[in-house]
Amino acid sequence: MKTKKKLSVRSLFAITLSVVMLMVTACSSEGASGSNEKDENGNYKDKLDISVASTIQLKDGQLDNEFHKYWMDKFNITWDYNFVEWDSWGEKLRLWINSGDLPDVSSWNYVHGDAMNYIDQGLLYKFPDDWKERWPNVAAAYKLTGLGEKLEELKGGTYILPRPVYFENKPADPLVNQIGVIALRKDWAEAVGFELKDAYTTSELMEYAQLVKDKDPGKVGNKLVPLSYNADDALTNIVVANSEHARVESAFYKGEDGKYHWGPADPETLTGLKLMQEAYKKGLLNPEFYTWKNSEGSDNFRVNGVAAVTSLGGLASYRQDMDTQMKKNLGVDSDELVHTAIVVGDDGKYRNLEQVNYWSATIFSPDISDEKFERIMDLMDYSISEEGQLLLNMGFKDKDWKYGENNELVSLLPEGTTLEDKYPSRFEGLYLLGDDFSMINPAIKQEYRDRSVKHFQDKAKLGTEGGALATYDWDVQLYDSKAKNQATFEYQNEYANLILKSGDLEANWKEWVNSKMSLVQPVLDELNNLK
DSSP states (O other), rough: OOOOOOOHHHHHHHHHHHHHHHHHHHHHHHHHHGGGGGTSSSOBSOOOOEEESSSSOTTTGGGEEEEEEHHHHHHTOOOOEEOGGGGGHHHHHHHHHHHOOOOOOEEEEEOOOHHHHHHHTTTTOOOOOHHHHHHHHHHHHHHHTSHHHHHHHHHHOOOOOEOOOSSSOSSSSSSSSSOEEEEHHHHHHHHHTTOOSSSSEEHHHHHHHHHHHHHOOOOOOOOOOEEEEOOHIIIIITTTOOOTOGGGGGSSEEEEEEEEGGGGGGGHHHHHHHHHHHHHHHHOTTTTGGGGOHHHHHHHHTTTTOOOEEESHHHSHHHHHHHHHHHHHOOOOGGEEEEEEEEEESOOOOOEBBOOOOOSSSEEETOOOOHHHHHHHHHHHHSSSHHHHHHHOOOOOOEEOOOOOTTTTOSOOOOOOOOHHHHHOOOOOOOSTTTHHHOOOSSOHHHHHHHHHHHHHHHHHHHSSSSSEEOOOOOHHOOOOHHHHOOOHHHHHHHHHHSSSOOOHHHHHHHHHHHHHHHHHHHHHHTOOOO
């Protein structure tokens, strides 16, 4: 029996084809990063289709505008955009992450316990060890969040990019949250003899609301909403103003006795609840305030013109937007009608949680290709550069803005219009939040920017000098356990239900506190046993 045979032409062809295929595969594997190679002009050679998820609404056809095309052309990408409704943000991302359907890159409302679980289960992309050297702008902003490096200590690598609130334009030290700023109708205040100040107690604002309700200086009749707050706004401007540990972010805290406590059970929280119930019973809050979503409260002020007070927030961009909305919807100059101020407790103290420098996070699919990850990181690194920030926040040089005589930024947009009007749904700022640039953005009136900085600085001053600014406790914030995850409540809804409940508020509050202790006490025990 012969053991050797001559190979046929067909066999030789098949072998040759196999070798060629193997060589092609090997070359393809070795050159996988070639998708990010650039030509002689510095342009990316290969186009990548990148899926992205964000809470910024993108309507049909808006990707065709000049702004989005610039980013897609510069980085040779096409966007597969996924809009996430604000109210379903957490639920939607949780579903995508757990089912393995996470888009390539997403904005995520960071939850520490969930983050730890996702990392342990391999549900998020692990960054290469040298990422900070390759993308220095992202690394510099990331460092300022504090959270990024804390997570590295816990997990031995980078899986999440906490989004910095401020980078180069921090407005105050210590940094405080922008919440707790209200807008009121100053023309109505003048009509009813109410003093304009930089800070009001909750009771003073209720006094103003009652005066407007009694006298109706705007002649709006039964459409009047004296305090146009939704449940979140009422929590911020009534309850938290009197109890710094009434919010979910600071509910568990270490007291002066060195032990951990639960803020919603503090008597200060009851003080806030009593004021909130008083406002409701007097008709200062809308009868259905607790059902309102998103901008319904502020729309009564800036769109319908029937509110005396609304929650605004402390960013100058919010004030600018209010000005634009009032011009468009009411045909009025808001500078003649609007006064802004911060809210303090009835004891005159300013309360809030010291603000860590991050909000939400950018995350990547664990299945994202290295090429896509690198391309997105290139885009984000550029977006944080001076040139990128100007483009994101000002538009195109010499078309939407220019440098003035003293090298200051000068907007070229027509008065009364914003960059969002011209280039809607600009989601490409996937990392650094817009709060930072809003401090210096010349497209926003200088008066609004100055007022915004004053509010931040007043908060910092009043919060530290005899105030009640809650310290940001990393031990609590980064502590994760089953018990802690179970003891997270939607306090805005819990408080609304309490003040609506019939019977004695204090008795109802005590009963509510007791009903929660089966979930709360295990967390307190765990925190008090931390070493």
